[in-house]
Amino acid sequence: MKELNEQAERREADAGALLEIDPASVRTEYELLHLMRRLIKRYDFAHFLIARLPLADEQRFSERLVLSNWPAELVRQYDAGETFQASVLVERLRQTKLPVAGGAELLEPALKGAGKAPVRHLQPHPDMARHFAVLLHTTYGEPFVAVLSGRRDEPKGVERATLYLTLVQLFECLERTFDAGTAVREKLSSREIECLRWAAAGKSSDEIAIILGISAYTVGSYFKSATRKLDAVNRMQAIARAMRMKLI
Structure with missing residues (x-):
């Protein structure tokens, strides 16, 4: 029990340090990728993704991804299955502003028969047994989803709140890279x-x-x-x- 308490305290302390980062100091996606890897390591997750929330069925899963360390083969399977936009996870995120957590069922189709190849029929990844997801919005209201996946239990209490705030701050950093990309496009x-x-x-x-x-x-x-x-x-x-x- 003492070891578990010390581990939770360490996670909270590390996340608190991340909250002090000046978003203006993070200028590239590479820097943000480094921060995301630090975050999942300190919270004992294995994988992460940040993606645009599905707005149209015709857009492929891989085209929605902005930042991710998901296995490439898994991304290809989701592209073929076309089920992410109809998943339990996306449906629940549309109905709440609070974090959503759960097991592999979150990535299954919300309606039976949705998509061409239901996610539950895909080979499950051993390091993605459980998920923690939040809905995020840009300054202009565009919806995104951030998902952390691993084997650990659902974050609760102070840890859950601190993790959520950390993801919000990191997303603000990501949005600044969008602005940088717009500036380059204009040039x-x-x-x-x-x-x-x-x-x-x-x-x-x-x-x-x-x-x-x-x-x-x-x-x-x-x-x-x-x-x-x-x-x-x-x-x-x-x-x-x-x-x-x-x-x-």
Whole structure:
């Protein structure tokens, strides 16, 4: 019992330190990923995700993800199943402002037969037996869901409240990266974005030149300017940053 109490006190103390972070100091998704990994480690969770709350059935699960360390194979299965938008978790989050916690049933379809491949028929992940989720909103009201998954028991009392507040603060940091992405989008020209988009699709500079009807030299100049604007060191990093910022 003493060990459990000490563990709970440690979690609360660590989360309290996170609450003192200045959101303005977190400028990139990489920094936020580091904070999320620290959070789940200190609270004994194994996985996390932050995703846009489903608003339309046609959007794939992977397209809603903003930050996540879910196993890639599991994400692919959810894409194929198309059940996340109809899950018990999403339905419960729409009906409350309080955190939602539970077991694997949260990710099953709320209605029998929803989706093409019900989540309960998928191979369960051993480190995702239980979930803790909160509904979050941007300054402009866009809904997001943050989910922490692992084997540990449901957070309760002060720990539950502190964890919720920590997620709210970290989400505020994430929203600032959205603003940064908007600013970069305004700086990038439409041609620069097109070149990055085609490069992300696996096209070479020569192929992009043919597609856009411009010279390969011009394509190269667009890549150089886009790389500079994205504060990247090379083309591949520029593409990766543009994808993380949802620019392409």
